[in-house]
Amino acid sequence: VTIKTELRDQAAVNGACRRLELPPPTQGTAQLFAGRAAGLILRLPGRAYPVVIDTQSGQVRYNNFQCAWGDRAQLDCFFQAYAGERARIEARKKGRQVTEQALADGSIRLTIRVGGGA
Amino acid sequence: MRTIEITIDPTGQATVQTRRFTGPECRQASKFIEQALGQQIGERLTSESLLVLRNFHRSLGAVDVVQALDSAIAAGKQARTILVLLEPVVKVPAELERQFVVLEHELPDREQLAQIARSIATEPASCRRVRSWMQCSTRPRA
Numbered sequence: 001v002t003i004k005t006e007l008r009d010q011a012a013v014n015g016a017c018r019r020l021e022l023p024p025p026t027q028g029t030a031q032l033f034a035g036r037a038a039g040l041i042l043r044l045p046g047r048a049y050p051v052v053i054d055t056q057s058g059q060v061r062y063n064n065f066q067c068a069w070g071d072r073a074q075l076d077c078f079f080q081a082y083a084g085e086r087a088r089i090e091a092r093k094k095g096r097q098v099t100e101q102a103l104a105d106g107s108i109r110l111t112i113r114v115g116g117g118a
Numbered sequence: 119m120r121t122i123e124i125t126i127d128p129t130g131q132a133t134v135q136t137r138r139f140t141g142p143e144c145r146q147a148s149k150f151i152e153q154a155l156g157q158q159i160g161e162r163l164t165s166e167s168l169l170v171l172r173n174f175h176r177s178l179g180a181v182d183v184v185q186a187l188d189s190a191i192a193a194g195k196q197a198r199t200i201l202v203l204l205e206p207v208v209k210v211p212a213e214l215e216r217q218f219v220v221l222e223h224e225l226p227d228r229e230q231l232a233q234i235a236r237s238i239a240t241e242p243a244s245c246r247r248v249r250s251w252m253q254c255s256t257r258p259r260a
Contacts, residue, residue, distance in 0.1 A: 001148065003132045006156035058156060079130020083155055087124045087132075090154040106128040114120040114147060 005083045006058025013040055013053060015085030016078055025053065033063040044074045051075060084108055122148045124155075132156075138166075167199040175205040184211050191217050228252075 017024050025040040030050045037052035051062040091098045091112045101109045120138040132155050136144040177183045210218050235248045
């Protein structure tokens with residue numbers, strides 16, 4: 001199953017920040033280039049405007065202007081870290097053991113041991 | 119060991135795969151992760167296949183067969199297809215030696231053969247023949 005990651009969990013957002021050594025997000029309203037947005041405010045290094053995460057809808061708001069205001073790869077990297085943290089949190093809630101492996105293509109693979117079977 | 123594998127690419131898109139699950143339980147097993155991560159945008163059902171090649175040792179002398187087998191093993195690692203060669207003699211070409219694990223089994227003895235025969239003999243005549251064969255095999259030879 002292929003999944004488009006949605007940022008809906010604050011604990012996983014905090015975990016992703018810790019993983020990427022970013023300052024923790026703050027709750028509030030931020031000024032973007034086009035208007036204001038409320039939610040979890042995330043400041044990524046080198047970005048002219050913050051990224052605002054609406055954990056209710058799972059969507060993010062940011063201004064990029066053809067990458068002139070910040071590298072899109074940074075945000076992608078954040079999504080990847082978030083997905084890893086969210087999967088870990090959910091696996092732990094079920095009492096499952098998780099191992100993580102970095103792949104050569106830049107992906108990360110988490111393996112959750114469910115038990116049983118051959 | 120049954121596992122759920124989550125591969126997250128550098129853009130944050132996740133692919134969830136289950137291993138060693140059978141039937142509909144594979145979908146159920148990973149549901150909690152899929153729902154937690156976000157919106158499902160695609161699904162492809164996968165399966166593990168076991169391809170058993172009986173008495174294949176006779177074909178392993180040909181270069182093209184060895185090469186085809188080598189390619190099939192490489193492709194099988196992606197498609198989760200496992201090749202099993204059933205042979206009366208161990209005859210794995212040098213090119214493939216590292217790709218296979220050799221398991222040697224003893225041939226069945228008379229008692230094991232009799233058990234198999236008894237398990238498949240249903241007609242009275244067949245059962246009599248099995249009993250008669252067993253008596254012959256256990257009688258001391260002159």
